[in-house]
Amino acid sequence: MTDLVSFAPGGYNFIPGVFQYSAGVRADDGFEIVRVRLREPLPLAQAIPVVxxxxxxERRSPASFCACELRSPAPFAEDGFAAFNRQYVGLLDRWGLIRDGVNPVARTNVCPKVAPPGEVSLYAFCYTRPKLASGPGGFVVAGSGEAPEGRGNYRDHAIRVGDRSAEGLTAKARWVLGEMERRMTALGAGWADTTGTHLYTVYDIHPFLETEIVARGASRSGLSWHFARPPVVDLDYEMDVRGVGCELVI
Structure with missing residues (x-):
């Protein structure tokens, strides 16, 4: 099991990930995670002052910002994705969130196929606050496509790259669901603790919906299917999950 790292200024712990995001976050004792969805996604430059x-x-500092969900115009090539990530991390660094090159903030970034944004936009974000009620403080698992992260590139390590057959998509889904479970385990959670499961693909999920998703409890709170692609060319399937007690729309 991956050891969590404390980000005390924000009131949460995180799973170390790659430089552009952590693999997931969990509220510290005495804190809870709040998710906020924007009624309309905003380009990052416009979204920052809104956040x-x-x-x-809420009398919270930017240090409490612990996760975000982005929408991009189209999947990036590998070098374009790296360039965007450097720009994005620079935004977090201005908030003082990057410590010794380590990024504690979880992230999902996907690309709607229909009516995509003109530029990378903020869809939702999470932050911590002192807990207002009893119960768990909550967790957020960052989005993952069907390739291990931190390997230098995605294409060479993706599961069944280019295979959009029912069998290929099932293999991709099985790997991503396993990654969701690995991350939840590190956060001390499981499917029974989730309040939301998001799935991102433009391909048919029905051949494995029952056997791979419903049967393992991944849709216990329903399944939110976004008709969108992962953010890197050659990836086809992505998921994220969360368990939070408060969600707002602004």
Whole structure:
């Protein structure tokens, strides 16, 4: 099991990941995670002051920002994805979230096939606050496509790359579901603790929906299917999960 790392200024712990995001976050004792979805996604430059204003209203500092969900115009080539990630991490660094090159913030970034945004936009974000009620403080698992991260590139390590057959997609889904479970285990959680499961693909999930998703309990709170692609060319299937007690729309 991966050891969690404390990000005390934000009131949460995280699973170390790659430089652009952590693999997941869990609220510290005495804190809870709040998810906020924007009614309309906003380009990052416009979204930053909206996030700052909301956090200020809640009397929380930017350090409490622990996860985000992005929408991109189209899948990136590998070098374009790396360039965007450097830009994105620079935004977090201005908030003082990057410590010794380590990024504690979880992230999902996907590309809607229909009506995509004109530029990378913020769809939702999470932050911590002192717990207002009893119960678990919550967790967020970062999005993962069907390739291990931190290997230098995605294509050479992707599961069944280019195979969109029912068997190929089932293999991709099985790997990603396993990654969701590995990350939840590291956060001390499981499917029974989830309040939301998101799936991102433009391909048919029905051949494995019952056997791979429903049967293992991944849709206990329903399944939110977004008709979108993972953010890197050659990847076809992505998921993220969360267990939070408070969700807002602003």
């Amino acid at each position: 700052e204003a909301h956090l200020a209203t």
